[in-house]
Each structure stands twice: as structure tokens, then as C-alpha cells.
Amino acid sequence: MWAKSPRFERTKQIDPNVLSNSFTKLVANLPKRLISLYMYFRTRHISLNQHLHRIKRSITPNCPICADSEETIHHFLFVCPQYDRERFVLSRKLGRKASSLPFLLTDPSAMEHFLRYVNSTGRLKSSFGEVLLPPAPVKQ
Numbered sequence: 001m002w003a004k005s006p007r008f009e010r011t012k013q014i015d016p017n018v019l020s021n022s023f024t025k026l027v028a029n030l031p032k033r034l035i036s037l038y039m040y041f042r043t044r045h046i047s048l049n050q051h052l053h054r055i056k057r058s059i060t061p062n063c064p065i066c067a068d069s070e071e072t073i074h075h076f077l078f079v080c081p082q083y084d085r086e087r088f089v090l091s092r093k094l095g096r097k098a099s100s101l102p103f104l105l106t107d108p109s110a111m112e113h114f115l116r117y118v119n120s121t122g123r124l125k126s127s128f129g130e131v132l133l134p135p136a137p138v139k140q
């Protein structure tokens, strides 16, 4: 059903791998909460004001900090001055690729740093709580 929905069509244009094996593999060992986080980012249904406004959960589509910019995923990750420090940390870890949304959402090597960015902004805390990776299981 999902594959026939208009949302899937739209998602496919953004990222053809949205339901691919590579995505399944990427999130396979994550807690459910983090899998949803990735899904919502990929389908652009993440709880930032632009989306919340569209579903009538926010009176404004704009960023709570930047009154004249819509709070899109792009704004949240790459533009908003509120998160300059967190963004700096991210780009120290990932270099230029830190400003590529497909890279952040699909590359296993980006996962830890992407989640740390999201977590340290605190912006999605009310929807997802802490979004850090769980510690690796101790090998017996």
C-alpha cells in the first residue's frame, strides 16, 4: 500500500533508497525510535514547523528562532544560526559531506554524527527524546 501511495512517489524522488535493502540494513540495529526518526526525515514528515504547520499542529511554518525563514529540514540542518556550534562539530567530523542531506541520511559513517547533531540541538527532543546511538553491546 505504501508503495502505491503518493507519499511514496514523492519520497522516491527525494531518495530512491527509502525502502531499499540499504536503508533496511542501515537502520536494522537501531531502536524503533531512531528508525522512525530516519523515516520521518526521509519522508519529510519530521516534526519541524514547516511540516507541523502543514498538518495544522503549528500556527506558523517558520523557525522559532528565525522569524522569516520556514523551518524546513534544510533550514534545521544547514542554515539556522541557532545551531552553528552543533553544525561546526558535524562538519569537523564529516567535512564537506556534512552539508549533503542524502549523505547524512544514508551513509552508515554519518549516522553517529548525524544523530549527535540532532540530539545536541534539542529541537526534536519532545518528539523523539534522546536520539543518541545506544552503546555497542559488550562482547562476551
Ligand SMILES: [Zn+2]
Pocket (backbone or CB within 6 Å): 063, 064, 065, 066, 069, 075, 079, 080, 081, 082
Ligand atoms: Zn532558524
